[in-house]
Amino acid sequence: MEDESFAMNGGDGLNSYKKNSKFQRQGFDASKILLRDSIQENFTIQNNLNGNITTILRIADLGCSVGPNTFACVKTIIEAVKLKFETHQDFKTQLPEFQVFFNDQVSNDFNTLFKGFSVDRNYMVAGVPGSFHGRLFPKASMNVMHTSFSLHWLSRVPEQVTKEGSPAWNKGRVSYVSSSDEVVEAFSAQFVRDMEGFFAARSVELVGDGLLALLIPCRQESTLPSDSILAHIYECVGLSLADMAKEGLVSEDLLDSFNVPIYIPSPSEVKNLVLGMKSLFSIERLDELLFPTNLSTPNDIRACVSHIRATVEGVVCKHFGSELNTEELFERYFHKIEEFSKTPRFTNIENVANLFMLVKRNAVNSI
Numbered sequence: 001m002e003d004e005s006f007a008m009n010g011g012d013g014l015n016s017y018k019k020n021s022k023f024q025r026q027g028f029d030a031s032k033i034l035l036r037d038s039i040q041e042n043f044t045i046q047n048n049l050n051g052n053i054t055t056i057l058r059i060a061d062l063g064c065s066v067g068p069n070t071f072a073c074v075k076t077i078i079e080a081v082k083l084k085f086e087t088h089q090d091f092k093t094q095l096p097e098f099q100v101f102f103n104d105q106v107s108n109d110f111n112t113l114f115k116g117f118s119v120d121r122n123y124m125v126a127g128v129p130g131s132f133h134g135r136l137f138p139k140a141s142m143n144v145m146h147t148s149f150s151l152h153w154l155s156r157v158p159e160q161v162t163k164e165g166s167p168a169w170n171k172g173r174v175s176y177v178s179s180s181d182e183v184v185e186a187f188s189a190q191f192v193r194d195m196e197g198f199f200a201a202r203s204v205e206l207v208g209d210g211l212l213a214l215l216i217p218c219r220q221e222s223t224l225p226s227d228s229i230l231a232h233i234y235e236c237v238g239l240s241l242a243d244m245a246k247e248g249l250v251s252e253d254l255l256d257s258f259n260v261p262i263y264i265p266s267p268s269e270v271k272n273l274v275l276g277m278k279s280l281f282s283i284e285r286l287d288e289l290l291f292p293t294n295l296s297t298p299n300d301i302r303a304c305v306s307h308i309r310a311t312v313e314g315v316v317c318k319h320f321g322s323e324l325n326t327e328e329l330f331e332r333y334f335h336k337i338e339e340f341s342k343t344p345r346f347t348n349i350e351n352v353a354n355l356f357m358l359v360k361r362n363a364v365n366s367i
């Protein structure tokens with residue numbers, strides 16, 4: 001089944017992802033040294049060149065959105081690989097050419113992405129539309145692949161949660177945080193299926209010894225799926241929509257059939273998935289970076305609302321259609337986040353745990 005496409009807000013206006021992705025940028029900045037150092041420690045020049053005389057190194061950023069964060073990620077990766085060449089006795093005069101592939105879903109605003117390319121960049125570029133849950137590149141063609149803040153997006157909302165009569169029907173809610181075990185199970189099973197598809201595709205595309213760097217927003221280790229601050233913040237969109245449904249501003253049927261396709265795993269859920277594929281990948285580096293969610297002032301709350309709006313408005317509008325008054329929805333959302341920030345629940349779970357992981361494709365390619 002083809003993935004559904006849920007893109008972030010395009011363009012560079014007030015509500016765009018481009019103007020509202022500072023949280024992701026802070027998360028990337030905190031993991032940047034890990035990315036740089038782990039690439040330098042694990043990138044092997046000889047294996048990546050594979051005997052080729054022309055040295056083209058291929059890099060991909062998967063789920064790149066419209067920028068600008070993707071450019072910072074790519075710059076860090078190129079600098080790390082370049083330094084590896086420059087400090088190698090046999091290769092310092094043979095610097096490679098870099099080709100960078102920017103991937104996102106077909107509905108991503110690639111025009112805004114392309115306009116953001118710097119003219120004096122030291123790499124060639126290509127846009128690759130399509131889902132990273134499946135194959136995007138030829139066999140054994142990629143050297144370093146990267147993805148940040150994208151893998152928690154599911155390929156689809158699990159079918160049973162929007163089906164009336166199903167034990168996993170998630171009536172009146174848009175996430176799994178306050179729902180039955182069946183709903184939680186449906187979301188987590190979808191996450192596992194999607195991640196398996198993601199890793200299977202990368203295992204074919206990466207060269208032997210190729211590297212895959214992942215930065216994934218997680219909930220803290222040893223907590224329940226319902227203890228994810230991020231999922232609660234998305235559920236507040238549902239609470240706002242539910243109020244609008246009560247006032248007849250939104251159809252209840254539409255609300256009952258709407259869920260945000262997001263699942264926030266624990267670090268060990270991701271780690272165990274990779275360990276289960278140990279014939280294909282080895283984990284070279286794993287770190288959990290804790291981020292407190294700051295909702296202390298109206299400005300913090302406004303920033304949180306703008307950030308979530310830039311990621312979810314497209315999915316909401318696609319489902320509810322042009323009749324939904326989005327200004328009203330996100331104004332109500334501000335107040336729901338404000339209320340949530342005052343609950344003991346918020347204080348107990350206020351940390352997001354960003355998981356950084358560098359995995360290596362085992363050298364024996366089974367292709």
Ligand SMILES: C[S@@+](CC[C@H](N)C(=O)[O-])C[C@H]1O[C@@H](n2cnc3c(N)ncnc32)[C@H](O)[C@@H]1O
Nearest residue numbers: 007024063064065069104105131132148150153
């Ligand atoms: C929150 S943004 C992160 C963008 C960027 N990596 C950053 O760190 O700022 C998540 C991106 O993942 C993309 N995405 C989600 N599911 C995807 C899929 N199956 N295939 C490709 N891209 C996907 C979304 O379209 C979105 O642009």
